[in-house]
Amino acid sequence: MAEPPSPPTGYRLLLPSDWVQIPLRQGDAEQAVRDIVASAFARVPAEVPRDKLTPLRLELERRLLAVVGDARRAEALELYLPMRLAGEVNLGASIVVSEARLPARPGAKGEGRHPSDPAEVAVQLISGDGGTGIDLSSGEVDGALAVRRERIAPADPERGAGSATRRVDYLVSVPRDPTRWFVAAFSTIGGGDPKDDLADALVEWFDALMTTFRWSWT
Missing domain, CATH: 3.40.1000.10 (Mog1/PsbP, alpha/beta/alpha sandwich)
Structure with missing residues (x-):
């Protein structure tokens, strides 16, 4: 198949389902992080005390937001993070x-x-x-x-x-x-x-x- 005459407009990667994409130039990346953290902790068994989970949840959110901040300062396009089910290795x-x-x-000889x-x-x-x-x-x-x-x-x-x-x-x-x-x-x-x-x-x-x-x- 002949290569199109114009540059590509995007890309595709076959990422596992437990990796999530956070767009950094479109949408609300901070809200996406909060949704990801909320989804991850929603899978924690109900018998686990909430007072023990809250500090862990806040720390995970802080770290992910710091990663988002670093990626934005580097003018990145997307950030991908692995989010595992509760009880598995993160x-x-x-x-x-x-x-x-x-x-x-x-250019040569002042040709621009x-x-x-x-x-x-x-x-x-x-x-x-x-x-x-x-x-x-x-x-x-x-x-x-x-x-x-x-x-x-x-x-x-x-x-x-x-x-x-x-x-x-x-x-x-x-x-x-x-x-x-x-x-x-x-x-x-x-x-x-x-x-x-x-x-x-x-x-x-x-x-x-x-x-x-x-x-x-x-």
């Missing part, structure tokens, strides 16, 4: 979707500015590691050039990050628009150690999830 993970725009590069070539950008990203402990590789996501970046981010209590996190970013060039890159940023604390078996399993899951990514044109 994964300390998130996916933030955003868009990056690249400045145009100067031209869009940066995605292949050149990918090469610059991969060659710019400089021994910082970032794992970089390139490939394709739904036919588009992509760069995968993995790293350990240290704890930052001043910004509400009390634990180190394992982070994996996919930067995908947008077809028919070399100035735009789609960014899917995954973050997890694992089981308390970003290098433990749970963190490894979640990173493998996110890599598998990105194989379901598809552009959409409407």
Whole structure:
């Protein structure tokens, strides 16, 4: 099938049903968080004392609203969070979707500015590691050039990050628009150690999830 002549207008990911999407540019994200928390705690057995649940509910709401605030400051488009049934493990993970725009590069002999070539950008990203402990590789996501970046981010209590996190970013060039890159940023604390078996399993899951990514044109 021939590629449409215009850039895609959206994307699709086959997320499990227990992950919820919080749009950050449309609707009321804060109310969405409160609804998610209310739904999660509504499944708690009735015999559990309410006075013990209230502090937990308020703390979960505070943390989710902080995640929303961070994502908004980063000008993200959507936030995805895993919400498990009561009694199951609640994964300390998130996916933030955003868009990056690249400045145009100067043309030859004063010919104005031209869009940066995605292949050149990918090469610059991969060659710019400089021994910082970032794992970089390139490939394709739904036919588009992509760069995968993995790293350990240290704890930052001043910004509400009390634990180190394992982070994996996919930067995908947008077809028919070399100035735009789609960014899917995954973050997890694992089981308390970003290098433990749970963190490894979640990173493998996110890599598998990105194989379901598809552009959409409407």
